[in-house]
Amino acid sequence: MMNFQALIGVVVGGVIALASAWGLERCRQAREARNLAMAFRGEIVALREIVKRRGYLKNLTDTIEAIKRTSQPRILHIPVRRQYFNVFDKNVDKIGMLNAPLPELLATFYIQANAALEDMESIREGIFSGDLQSLAGVYESLHALLADTLSLGDQIIAEIPRQYS
Numbered sequence: 001m002m003n004f005q006a007l008i009g010v011v012v013g014g015v016i017a018l019a020s021a022w023g024l025e026r027c028r029q030a031r032e033a034r035n036l037a038m039a040f041r042g043e044i045v046a047l048r049e050i051v052k053r054r055g056y057l058k059n060l061t062d063t064i065e066a067i068k069r070t071s072q073p074r075i076l077h078i079p080v081r082r083q084y085f086n087v088f089d090k091n092v093d094k095i096g097m098l099n100a101p102l103p104e105l106l107a108t109f110y111i112q113a114n115a116a117l118e119d120m121e122s123i124r125e126g127i128f129s130g131d132l133q134s135l136a137g138v139y140e141s142l143h144a145l146l147a148d149t150l151s152l153g154d155q156i157i158a159e160i161p162r163q164y165s
Contacts, residue, residue, distance in 0.1 A: 029097065032097065033097045033098055033099070033164070034164040036091055036094055036095075036097065036098065037098055037102065037160045037163065037164045038160065038164065039087045039091070040087055040088070040091075040102075040106055040156070040160070041156065041157055041160040041161075042087070043084075043085070043086070043087040043088065044109065044153045044156055044157055045157060047084060047113065047153065048150055048153050048154070048157070050084070051146065051150060052150075056078060056146060057143060057146055057147060057150075059076055059078075060076065060139050060142060060143040060146070061143065063076045063139055064136050064139045064140055064143065067132055067135060067136045067139070068136060071132060072132075073132060073135055074135075075123065075124075075126075076123065076139065077123075077124055078120045078123075078124070079124065080117050080120060080121065085110060085113070085114070088106070088110045095107065098163075099163050101159070102156070102159060102160070102163070105152060105155060105156050105159065106156065108152060109149060109152045109153055109156060112145060112148065112149040112152065113149050115145060116142060116145050116146050116149060119138070119141070119142045119145070120142070123138065123139075123142075
């Protein structure tokens, strides 16, 4: 009878130890996911503010209108000299630990933002140097892409506190 009681004590102690370790690991993972989500939120807030303060959408609208009004080519130079996606680049392998729909929204946001930067670089390099209608179309597409990306960013910014507050 004594051995059975000792065995029960060992099993109960082991279960308690495993449950404690599991609980601590879950808390650590939840804290890490929250911190990661908040870092993404901070980066997206900063990117949104940069686009708004620098007036990129207004400049695109003005450029489109000027091309259509004057029938003259107009090149909008938006230089990008820095890497603005540091949080994403350093943590892309961890977005799967975030709650849905954040991984999908984040991937979409950053792919679209990279495409917008690529378009700006192509415009600056003169790759889109066709007729006026084509040039206006490129600017209109870029405007739509930036507006959609900002809207997606707003959705992410609102979603993160709902999931991680």
